[in-house]
Amino acid sequence: MDVAAMAERLREEERVISSRIERVSGEARDAGDDGVRDSGDAAVLSENTDDRLRGTEMDRGVLSQIRAALARIDAGTYGACVIDGEPIEEARLEAVPWTPYCLEHQEMQERATTL
Template structure:
């Protein structure tokens, strides 16, 4: 792995945390736009669009939050000395997998 695992994990944590915050702001913008819109969703052509956009943003935010949790767990494994070992079978997680997914808790066979 080119990057130290801790450095890679901290960089991913910062990226996911920023994404979550950015999406929260976008969700607020959507809510603010909705406040100024017609509240009759059934007859308002923008109502469905705003609801869909808010739902989509919520999914991105939730994924970013899950990523922060996964990265925090990986940092915990790093501190415990178990980083890089499959949580299911205990075998080493291949370097290529850790390079691609530094927060991976399992080998490919157990994912």
């Protein structure tokens, strides 16, 4: 596995996601400050803003996983499952470079959060 290439991908994702979060939260602030629009516009606007803020919540989750992955690269533990230390399948890392779990523990986490 080419860890340097993975680090590059992770840093690129980090840039894209953090600028998106900044943009959306800036727009949400602006929308909230505007008292001039009539109530119909305001309702549509706040609905859109809510959707985008929900997207931002997901972005924040991914961003923290990306940063944790970059920290593991620095620590030399990247590519090992954080639970059992077993190597994470390379196909998984290709698909989701910030994943902290091997397939077995990913499934375990998903079961835990859907219960």
